[in-house]
Amino acid sequence: MYKYVCSSARSCESCAINRRSSMIYLSLRSITQYNSQVAVDRSKSSEKWWKSDGKSPEYGSSHDFGQGIRLSYFPYLDSKAKTKIHVNIGIVKLYVLIHAKFLCGNKFTSEELQDIKLMIQSNMYKYLSILLYGQERFEEEALSRMEGRSHDQNAEADETTKCVYSINPTSKHFSDWLLDIIATGDLDAFFPAATREYAPLVEEVWKDHAIQETYKRRDELHFLPNAVEVSNDEYKPSERDIRYAEGVTQANGLAFIEFSLDDRSPMSETYTENLEAPPPHAAKYQLIKVNAKGMNEGGKWVEMFEDVCVVVFFVVLSDYNQMWVSPDNSSNGASLQNKMIQSKELFENLDKVNKASLSCCEWFNDFSPVRSHNNNQSVDRQAYFYVAMKFKDLYTSITGQKLFVWQARARDGVTVDEAFKYIKEVLKWDDEKEETYYAGPDDSFYNTDMSSSPYAK
Amino acid sequence: MSVAELKERHVAASDTVNSLRERLKQKRASLLDTDVAGYARSQGKTPLTFGPTDLVCCRTLQGHTGKVYSLDWTSEKNRIVSASQDGRLIVWNALTSQKTHAIKLPCAWVMTCAFSPTGQSVACGGLDSACSIFNLNSLCDKDGNLPVSRTLNGHKGYVSSCQYVPDEDAHLITGSGDHTCVLWDITTGLRTSVFGGEFQSGRHTADVLSVSINQSNSRLFVSGSCDTTARLWDTRVASRAVRTFHGHEGDVNVVKFFPDGNRFGTGSDDGTCRLFDIRTGHQLQVYHQPHSDNDVPPVKTIAFSISGRLLFAGYTNGDCYVWDTLLAKVVLNLGSLQTSHEAQISCLGLSADGSALCTGSWDTNLKIWAFGGHRKII
Numbered sequence: 001m002y003k004y005v006c007s008s009a010r011s012c013e014s015c016a017i018n019r020r021s022s023m024i025y026l027s028l029r030s031i032t033q034y035n036s037q038v039a040v041d042r043s044k045s046s047e048k049w050w051k052s053d054g055k056s057p058e059y060g061s062s063h064d065f066g067q068g069i070r071l072s073y074f075p076y077l078d079s080k081a082k083t084k085i086h087v088n089i090g091i092v093k094l095y096v097l098i099h100a101k102f103l104c105g106n107k108f109t110s111e112e113l114q115d116i117k118l119m120i121q122s123n124m125y126k127y128l129s130i131l132l133y134g135q136e137r138f139e140e141e142a143l144s145r146m147e148g149r150s151h152d153q154n155a156e157a158d159e160t161t162k163c164v165y166s167i168n169p170t171s172k173h174f175s176d177w178l179l180d181i182i183a184t185g186d187l188d189a190f191f192p193a194a195t196r197e198y199a200p201l202v203e204e205v206w207k208d209h210a211i212q213e214t215y216k217r218r219d220e221l222h223f224l225p226n227a228v229e230v231s232n233d234e235y236k237p238s239e240r241d242i243r244y245a246e247g248v249t250q251a252n253g254l255a256f257i258e259f260s261l262d263d264r265s266p267m268s269e270t271y272t273e274n275l276e277a278p279p280p281h282a283a284k285y286q287l288i289k290v291n292a293k294g295m296n297e298g299g300k301w302v303e304m305f306e307d308v309c310v311v312v313f314f315v316v317l318s319d320y321n322q323m324w325v326s327p328d329n330s331s332n333g334a335s336l337q338n339k340m341i342q343s344k345e346l347f348e349n350l351d352k353v354n355k356a357s358l359s360c361c362e363w364f365n366d367f368s369p370v371r372s373h374n375n376n377q378s379v380d381r382q383a384y385f386y387v388a389m390k391f392k393d394l395y396t397s398i399t400g401q402k403l404f405v406w407q408a409r410a411r412d413g414v415t416v417d418e419a420f421k422y423i424k425e426v427l428k429w430d431d432e433k434e435e436t437y438y439a440g441p442d443d444s445f446y447n448t449d450m451s452s453s454p455y456a457k
Numbered sequence: 458m459s460v461a462e463l464k465e466r467h468v469a470a471s472d473t474v475n476s477l478r479e480r481l482k483q484k485r486a487s488l489l490d491t492d493v494a495g496y497a498r499s500q501g502k503t504p505l506t507f508g509p510t511d512l513v514c515c516r517t518l519q520g521h522t523g524k525v526y527s528l529d530w531t532s533e534k535n536r537i538v539s540a541s542q543d544g545r546l547i548v549w550n551a552l553t554s555q556k557t558h559a560i561k562l563p564c565a566w567v568m569t570c571a572f573s574p575t576g577q578s579v580a581c582g583g584l585d586s587a588c589s590i591f592n593l594n595s596l597c598d599k600d601g602n603l604p605v606s607r608t609l610n611g612h613k614g615y616v617s618s619c620q621y622v623p624d625e626d627a628h629l630i631t632g633s634g635d636h637t638c639v640l641w642d643i644t645t646g647l648r649t650s651v652f653g654g655e656f657q658s659g660r661h662t663a664d665v666l667s668v669s670i671n672q673s674n675s676r677l678f679v680s681g682s683c684d685t686t687a688r689l690w691d692t693r694v695a696s697r698a699v700r701t702f703h704g705h706e707g708d709v710n711v712v713k714f715f716p717d718g719n720r721f722g723t724g725s726d727d728g729t730c731r732l733f734d735i736r737t738g739h740q741l742q743v744y745h746q747p748h749s750d751n752d753v754p755p756v757k758t759i760a761f762s763i764s765g766r767l768l769f770a771g772y773t774n775g776d777c778y779v780w781d782t783l784l785a786k787v788v789l790n791l792g793s794l795q796t797s798h799e800a801q802i803s804c805l806g807l808s809a810d811g812s813a814l815c816t817g818s819w820d821t822n823l824k825i826w827a828f829g830g831h832r833k834i835i
Contacts, residue, residue: 048535048552049515049813049827300664300683300708301584301615301634304542304566 132175171205493742494785507788514796516825525817531576540570582616632665650695659698673718681709724756763811771802
């Protein structure tokens, strides 16, 4: 506790207490002395502020709730007891939040499961629409190619030319309807309420050869093979499904959970004699997921997070060749932008506000399965180091501080675990620095040296 | 029509709109012969003299453990509700400094709070994109927490500001980071109107940071946004804004109606406060204090005194200027007083009868300042 009481305003100037952590009391007496020189000009309505009601106000007392209302004492936020971690998504969906929940053994309540199920079901329609868009595009491309060829050969073009990407009329009807809904942005109004009705249609669409062909060219979609099962009302999300889901809540706001990690780090285990003893101080963490889609471009909401200890920024490594619609305020409308560049811009915007944060730990998420990589492991690692160095340099050039980087696979619990331990270590180093205790780089389990990368300049 | 053609026409139309806007701006500027301060001086008005003993801190309300982000007074009975980063709303009796309620919020990231006109409920909103209503008379649950009596869902971005419609406990207006303002019916929890929605004209193009309802004509309200404009809305006509007020060069952080309801004040990231007239649409006055070091601190919060002669403005560097609105002069800096807050003042509010000002700050305290007054020496 670091609150201190001063009995009179006047003597505060001589207080040697750190002004930021002291509370200054104004006792009635000091007001009296202070105001004895006040001019007598009095207004009736102001009088009530100067009447003494006979007892001195109880400043800071949390027990004093009139009218017999029972309320608990406020624990002062002890900065050591609770470390806040702010997690920012970038463009990526968050899987870590879900893992964190599993990590601390919390089970989802049945309400939460229901919410997740609804969300998975409605997300599935979004994926389906992506597939259908893809199918339309491929169909168009293939048909125009065929037309081109048939013109060369002077053959007669059949009006109802079909190609491998054309779907049957019923499915086409459903597809048009679904895509229209998505275009109006009203998906939430129809799904997941309408899910049960459309389950058989979804199955038909899925089985359509055209969709299967389309699917071969897009492999990001986990839910479609189980399309019918997911549509079913009794569907219960499995752990794997939850990991793949795009978030824990459908809300566009925040999702956050609190959890505590075992305070024993791999290093300290060698010093602990009794491994079965409960951890002396289980550090509590609060993980806050911010959906960057709902909060554009680091607006005012970022200011709320000025006091957090750690900001974790996700970048999807496989995004370097992906495009997404960028939120563009210019009158020219939305434009396509490389996703990696979008992440970078969001990262830069964040830093404008986070200059005071102690450290920034950055994760790189790697979607699994990984596309467009050779199976050669070393190429993966090199790519990771390259991107890591780029971000580290960027961060140092903006803030002059150090950026910590960790690679993890989003859906792989083990690497996410390790990433959490890394964050804890980073926080520990920071604490130890404050206590002027220097743990040399050799002591650390993790390599803190930036120049260790093979690409060091 | 091909996509390319459509795009061309869109660009051409935008250019036309922009040039028309420029012409309007110039025409408006040519019609303005003077501002409020110039006119007042020509009428021989003299600035107020405000000594440090004319506005005195008479209460310090302690109890929050995090930065105070927002506060609101009741329309009578001198109670205050304050919202803080520690995830609680506290209801205070301002006269006795006692806390009557301490409400633990479902989402700790609260940005705004409001008292209902009857004083029976409080509303709050924040990063959870929803507005939660608490009935102060309901019983606490087994954990000692006040239950949420209604949650208003529907915004697609954070709720930055909320205010109850005067004399209507069942309606409130919220401003949100999704660029819209919404009028809610609390009894059903549904949106009555959306101002600035997807396909409406005259909508904000960036986060709405503040709303203020006209106390004399509760159909009108003003919203301020990060797109540097303030817009006037009529609640009966949600399809377009009545008027848009340009002039600021930075995000408009706060808007407040002038007591008579014909004007409103704004505070912005560009460090100025401005006074606008809703009937003519003109900018009446700029309140700008030149600083020596060229670092102009943004204005975060404002409030008018009950006569409108005084404008209180809180800045991010800890200053709290009291402006003489007629003559555009700073008469007092509350932030520099010995008894003042130790950190930035984040919210201000005048009591209903205008006898006291409450300031909330990032130093976790609230302070009540009263005017003049005769002190009985004990």
